[in-house]
Amino acid sequence: MDKNVKMAMLLDIYGKLLTAKQQDMLDLYYNQNLSLSEIAEEANITRQGVRKILVDGEKRLLNYEDLLGILDKKITNTKIIEELIKETKDLSFKDRLKKLL
Numbered sequence: 001m002d003k004n005v006k007m008a009m010l011l012d013i014y015g016k017l018l019t020a021k022q023q024d025m026l027d028l029y030y031n032q033n034l035s036l037s038e039i040a041e042e043a044n045i046t047r048q049g050v051r052k053i054l055v056d057g058e059k060r061l062l063n064y065e066d067l068l069g070i071l072d073k074k075i076t077n078t079k080i081i082e083e084l085i086k087e088t089k090d091l092s093f094k095d096r097l098k099k100l101l
Contacts, residue, residue, distance in 0.1 A: 010061040022057035
């Protein structure tokens with residue numbers, strides 16, 4: 001999975017556990033696609049300051065995922081549901097085909 005997509009998903013799941021500043025910076029970077037310079041200008045801090053906040057927030061998100069595994073469970077459940085839907089469609093198609101024959 002792409003890092004940006006994973007971070008955006010982790011932010012959705014665990015974002016409320018971060019500081020308000022980390023939430024804002026990660027949202028601007030991963031969801032709004034702003035650059036470090038754009039975020040720095042908006043927050044009136046240096047690019048390095050933004051980068052530090054992002055790195056710290058990313059570490060916290062990854063730590064929460066290591067501890068709780070909610071994203072991994074969500075991905076696994078989604079795959080199972082998709083497979084069940086596919087199998088249900090296949091069964092439905094086979095039933096209709098039998099009726100026609």
